[in-house]
Amino acid sequence: xxxxxxxxxxSSSKISSLQIPKRLLMGPGPSIVADxxxxxxxxxxxxxxxxxxxxxxxxxxxxxxxxxxxxxEFTFPISGTGSAGMEFCLxxxxxxxxxxxxxxxxxxxxxxxxxxxxxGAHVHTLEVGWGEAIEAEQLEQALKKVKPNLVALVHAExxxxxxxxxxxxxxxxxxxxxLFILDTVTSLGGCPVFIDRWSVDAxxxxxxxxxxxxxxxxxxxxxxxxxxxxxxxKTKIPSWYFDxxxxxxxxxxxxxxxxxxxxxxxxxxxxxxxxxxxEGLQKRWERHKNAHLQLKKALSELGxxxxxxxxxxxxxxxxxxxxxxxxEAFLRKKLLDQYGIEIGPGLGPLKGKIWRIGLMAEGANQExxxxxxxxxxxxxxx
Amino acid sequence: xxxxxxxxxxSSSKISSLQIPKRLLMGPGPSIVADxxxxxxxxxxxxxxxxxxxxxxxxxxxxxxxxxxxxxEFTFPISGTGSAGMEFCLxxxxxxxxxxxxxxxxxxxxxxxxxxxxxGAHVHTLEVGWGEAIEAEQLEQALKKVKPNLVALVHAExxxxxxxxxxxxxxxxxxxxxLFILDTVTSLGGCPVFIDRWSVDAxxxxxxxxxxxxxxxxxxxxxxxxxxxxxxxKTKIPSWYFDxxxxxxxxxxxxxxxxxxxxxxxxxxxxxxxxxxxEGLQKRWERHKNAHLQLKKALSELGxxxxxxxxxxxxxxxxxxxxxxxxEAFLRKKLLDQYGIEIGPGLGPLKGKIWRIGLMAEGANQExxxxxxxxxxxxxxx
Numbered sequence: 001x002x003x004x005x006x007x008x009x010x011s012s013s014k015i016s017s018l019q020i021p022k023r024l025l026m027g028p029g030p031s032i033v034a035d036x037x038x039x040x041x042x043x044x045x046x047x048x049x050x051x052x053x054x055x056x057x058x059x060x061x062x063x064x065x066x067x068x069x070x071x072x073e074f075t076f077p078i079s080g081t082g083s084a085g086m087e088f089c090l091x092x093x094x095x096x097x098x099x100x101x102x103x104x105x106x107x108x109x110x111x112x113x114x115x116x117x118x119x120g121a122h123v124h125t126l127e128v129g130w131g132e133a134i135e136a137e138q139l140e141q142a143l144k145k146v147k148p149n150l151v152a153l154v155h156a157e158x159x160x161x162x163x164x165x166x167x168x169x170x171x172x173x174x175x176x177x178x179l180f181i182l183d184t185v186t187s188l189g190g191c192p193v194f195i196d197r198w199s200v201d202a203x204x205x206x207x208x209x210x211x212x213x214x215x216x217x218x219x220x221x222x223x224x225x226x227x228x229x230x231x232x233x234k235t236k237i238p239s240w241y242f243d244x245x246x247x248x249x250x251x252x253x254x255x256x257x258x259x260x261x262x263x264x265x266x267x268x269x270x271x272x273x274x275x276x277x278x279e280g281l282q283k284r285w286e287r288h289k290n291a292h293l294q295l296k297k298a299l300s301e302l303g304x305x306x307x308x309x310x311x312x313x314x315x316x317x318x319x320x321x322x323x324x325x326x327x328e329a330f331l332r333k334k335l336l337d338q339y340g341i342e343i344g345p346g347l348g349p350l351k352g353k354i355w356r357i358g359l360m361a362e363g364a365n366q367e368x369x370x371x372x373x374x375x376x377x378x379x380x381x382x
Numbered sequence: 383x384x385x386x387x388x389x390x391x392x393s394s395s396k397i398s399s400l401q402i403p404k405r406l407l408m409g410p411g412p413s414i415v416a417d418x419x420x421x422x423x424x425x426x427x428x429x430x431x432x433x434x435x436x437x438x439x440x441x442x443x444x445x446x447x448x449x450x451x452x453x454x455e456f457t458f459p460i461s462g463t464g465s466a467g468m469e470f471c472l473x474x475x476x477x478x479x480x481x482x483x484x485x486x487x488x489x490x491x492x493x494x495x496x497x498x499x500x501x502g503a504h505v506h507t508l509e510v511g512w513g514e515a516i517e518a519e520q521l522e523q524a525l526k527k528v529k530p531n532l533v534a535l536v537h538a539e540x541x542x543x544x545x546x547x548x549x550x551x552x553x554x555x556x557x558x559x560x561l562f563i564l565d566t567v568t569s570l571g572g573c574p575v576f577i578d579r580w581s582v583d584a585x586x587x588x589x590x591x592x593x594x595x596x597x598x599x600x601x602x603x604x605x606x607x608x609x610x611x612x613x614x615x616k617t618k619i620p621s622w623y624f625d626x627x628x629x630x631x632x633x634x635x636x637x638x639x640x641x642x643x644x645x646x647x648x649x650x651x652x653x654x655x656x657x658x659x660x661e662g663l664q665k666r667w668e669r670h671k672n673a674h675l676q677l678k679k680a681l682s683e684l685g686x687x688x689x690x691x692x693x694x695x696x697x698x699x700x701x702x703x704x705x706x707x708x709x710e711a712f713l714r715k716k717l718l719d720q721y722g723i724e725i726g727p728g729l730g731p732l733k734g735k736i737w738r739i740g741l742m743a744e745g746a747n748q749e750x751x752x753x754x755x756x757x758x759x760x761x762x763x764x
Contacts, residue, residue, distance in 0.1 A: 015441045015659075017418070018652055020425040021434055030427045030645060036399070041646060042424030043402045045412045045596050047724045052403055059397045079598070080462045080623065083641040087623040115622040208642055214427045216461070216598055216644030238620040240497040241462065241469040257729070259465040260590055262598030263412060264423060265644065270400055277397075342429045347639070 023336070024363075026372055027344035028158050028317060029186070030208035030215050031360035033268075037213050040271040045263035053263065054255060056270055061251070063273035067188060067211075067281065068203065068221050070195035076251040077217040077269055078204070078242070079262050082185040085204025085218030086112060088242040089181050093202055093226060094150065095235050096120035101148035101178070103134045103164065106157035107347050108183055116152070119238070124148065130160050130349055131319070133312035136168040143176045151178045155193065156186035158209075159347045161308045161319030161356065163191065170198035179229055185209060188219070189276055190288045190316035190360055201226040207265070210288070210316050212361025213272040216265040272361075288315040291364040295357065298373040302380065307354045316364065318357040319350075323380070328352055331379050339375040405718070406745075408754055409726035410540050410699055411568070412590035412597050413742035415650075419595050422653040427645035435645065436637060438652055443633070445655035449570060449593075449663070450585065450603050452577035458633040459599040459651060460586070460624070461644050464567040467586025467600030468494060470624040471563050475584055475608060476532065477617050478502035483530035483560070485516045489541035489729050490565055494534045501620070506530065512542050512731055513701070515694035518550040525558045533560045537575065538568035540591075541729045543690045543701030543738065545573065552580035561611055567591060570601070571658055572670045572698035572742055583608040589647070592670070592698055594743025595654035598647040654743075670697040673746040677739065680755040684762065689736045698746065700739040701732075705762070710734050713761050721757040 025032050046053050057076070065075050078088045090112070094100060099122040102113040109125075116123045126142040128134055134153065143151070151173050156163055166182075173180045181202045187193050190210030195203055201223040208215035222230075222244065230237075230244055237243045241259065250258035276284060292315035299306070299320060307319040322328040328345060332355065335341045344356035357372070359365075407414050428435050439458070447457050460470045472494070476482060481504040484495040491507075498505045508524040510516055516535065525533070533555050538545055548564075555562045563584045569575050572592030577585055583605040590597035604612075604626065612619075612626055619625045623641065632640035658666060674697035681688070681702060689701035704710040710727060714737065717723045726738035739754070741747075 015445060015656055017656060018422055018425075018438065018649060020422070020649065021428060022426065023428045023432065025427070025429060027429055030429060030642060033426055038424045038426060040400055040402070042420045043400075044404065044415055044420060045407070045590075046403060046405045047407060047409055047412060048597070050405065050718070050724065056400065063397060080466065081641045081644060084462060084466075084623050087621060091620070111622065118618045118620055118622060118625075120618070120620075206642070208427075214644065214646040215430070215642045216647055236500045236502070238473070238500055238502075239469060240493065240500060241466050243500075259463045260412060260588070260597045262463060262596065262644075262647065264596040264650075265598055265647070267400060267402065268646075274397055274399060336432070342432065 022340055024341045024368065024371065025358070026363060026368060027342045027358050028356045029358060029360060031210070031212055031358060032363035033212060033214055034275060034362045036275070037268045037271045040267040041214065041264045043264070043267055048260045048263060049255065049257060056266065057251060060266060060270050060273065063277060064219050067273060067276055068195045069193065069197065070221050072195070072221045072223055074227060074248060075221040077219045077266070079259060080218055081215050082204065082206030082218050085206065085220045086183065087115060088218070088220055089202040089204050090115050090119060091237055091239040091242050092230050092244045093179060093181065094119045094121045095233060097234065098122065098150055099124065099146065099148045100150040100152060101126060101142055101146045103139065103153040105132055105134055105160065105162055105164070106130055106154065107159035108154045108157060108185070112152045112183065131162065131307055133162050134164050134169065136165070136172060139169055139172050143172065148178050150181065151176070152181040154183040156191065156314050156317065158186045158317055160350065161314050161317045162312050163314045165312065166198055174199040179226060186317055189284065191285055191314065195221055207269055207272065210360045211272050211276070213268040214265070216262055217269050288359060288364045291315070291359040291366060291369055292318065294366050294369045295359060298369055301373065302376060316358060316360045318359065320355045320357060322353060322355060328355065334379050334382065335375055341372060341375055404722055406723045406750065406753060407740070408745060408750060409724045409740050410738045411740060411742060413592070413594055413740060414745035415594060415596055416657060416744045418657070419650045419653045422649040423596065423646045425646070425649055430642045430645060431637065431639060438648065439633060442648060442652050442655065445659060446601050449655060449658055450577045450601070451575060451579065452603050454577070454603045454605055456609060456630060457603040459601045459648065461641060462600055463597050464586065464588030464600050467588065467602045468565065469497060470600070470602055470626070471584040471586050472497050472501060473619055473621040473624050474612050474626045475561060475563065476501045476503045477615060479616065480504065480532055481506065481528065481530045482532040482534060483508060483524055483528045485521070485535040485546065487514055487516055487542065487544055487546070488512055488536065488539035490536045490539060490567070494565065513544065513689055515544050516546050516551065518547070518554060521551055521554050525554065530560050532563065533558070534563040536565040538573070538696050538699065540568045540699055542732065543696050543699045544694050545696045547694065548580055556581040561608060568699055571666065573667055573696065577603055589651055589654065592742045593654050593658070595650040596647070598644055599651050670741060670746045673697070673741040673748060673751055674700065676748050676751045677741060680751055683755065684758060698740060698742045700741065701736045702739060703736055704734065710737060716761050716764060717757055723754060723757055
């Protein structure tokens, strides 16, 4: 058989097989992945409607509910990264006539507001400084003023290392009657998250932070109240990929074909959730806290200071001030090139000013903290 | 440390580690994945802004351009499955004031029309029967009548096994001046696809068909004319995850953080593209054609008939009539349970009437056809 076409032969023939370097991932994510998770991901895929895959989906749903601490039936992973989960929550729940209050104390709150604006909603923001938490009194005042029918908050602000105090904020939102959307991308699996206890109506997370699987899926959960909001929509959902009723045709009992789920990523997520529940949520949170305390000790040995106030500090994502006389990008590159350790830079207004040190999932242990301490010690001398 | 909360301990403690069965995937996708691709996917991830990952992204872009046969700068994988690629194309290019003509001869044309309706566009359809192709004359007449500024077609209709004759249709669309969106989900890598030669302005594919990697990414490409359409938009793009300017901040030279790319899926895609170009596009297409011809011979041995007319038949997805006296679901289940072979059922109006036999990527070979023949022979006896 002969093809008459002129082929566009590009320079790609020079491209050789990947030789992937080993890194110790101690940045804002992706985090270190356990070997057994990678092993599951390397298995040949079965079909997306294979009875075996359907039962695996059921198990993922059961385990996700426990990790989210929710009884929401509508709990499953979106086939995309954490931002896809954000988009899933907003395109289904936000309409042009809605008024949404978004708490912003970093990059990820801003994103929610940006998308709500794109969807045509009336967007109000409660903004505090990068490195500050949103406090109960501020939220109460904003709610009084704005009277939103939706409120969106970020639990763990990955861009600043701040943990917004959900135990205090959640009851205030619940009292207001507004629908509550919570970003649990960096919190889930690394510190207490209680979707039902906090009356969260919609939440999205990601696999590559404290869940400890590679990026590619975004666990989400909708409460019955959220489903009711979708049922009452006045406008069409401007999405097919994220349309919750279509998605639930596949992930629910109907099993109707919607899209081809990323099979291998779901293998990885299944194993990651299994490892979390085998360890136990409480023990896992304690492990994250202990690694954080160990890091705190190590940083003080090095004379480095936290950027975040102690009472609102995340365990899994540690924002640390770069010494004033140091070039952070140069030192960070050296850490990567010479020691294979990745830590994260500051974003936006914090660029050049902070490092973000992640102690997430498999990576939250004292051995890694010790390695980082030793390497940072050398690097800081230069 | 003690947590005061009551834990919601569900039944998930009974869930054990995955024991994934082996399947010979001969359905509509996912297709069989080469061992070297699975091996790359099992490597520990590096960070999404690691210099190594950035150079890997560049290599993927170069290889994708060659596989798509395009010089479009804006060519990269979307972090989602094929349907995410469809959504990417439409949310960026379709506005409420647009008039779009969608060719429909199966499930996947219908999907494009459904999403365009959700986006508020004026949607016209050119519908022919499931199992028929869209022919040049029909398209010419529809274009004359509707005068759309956008046209969308499916190249390889996975639901029916039909190959729309792009060599004849593409010049007609080009002459009309309309922006041309083409679904290459099942065609790319399995039969001739020429994005530039056909003046396609936007295309989306998927990794789990003839590219031969697991599902999870959707290669896309936008022409300069498509980019111009985005620049001229009168309304906001109702998406953050799929916003092409934000995405290209990450995949372009700027390298600004947008979302965390699914690292391991990109490892797999890199290897899959490398294998395609190592084999050569032309040889790969011939391999798919030869496997198809072998299947044709095998089916006639079994007394089975194609559903599709010979001149519009796909090589990679073979729609075959189920013998009238047979229960297709029962036989298909037997094939899976007893021989580990997956073939696909009919969808929509073809449910119970056809089987869809995929010969895609790694799976397009004579050995698999022989295995299927032997197993089908046994199964049909029952």
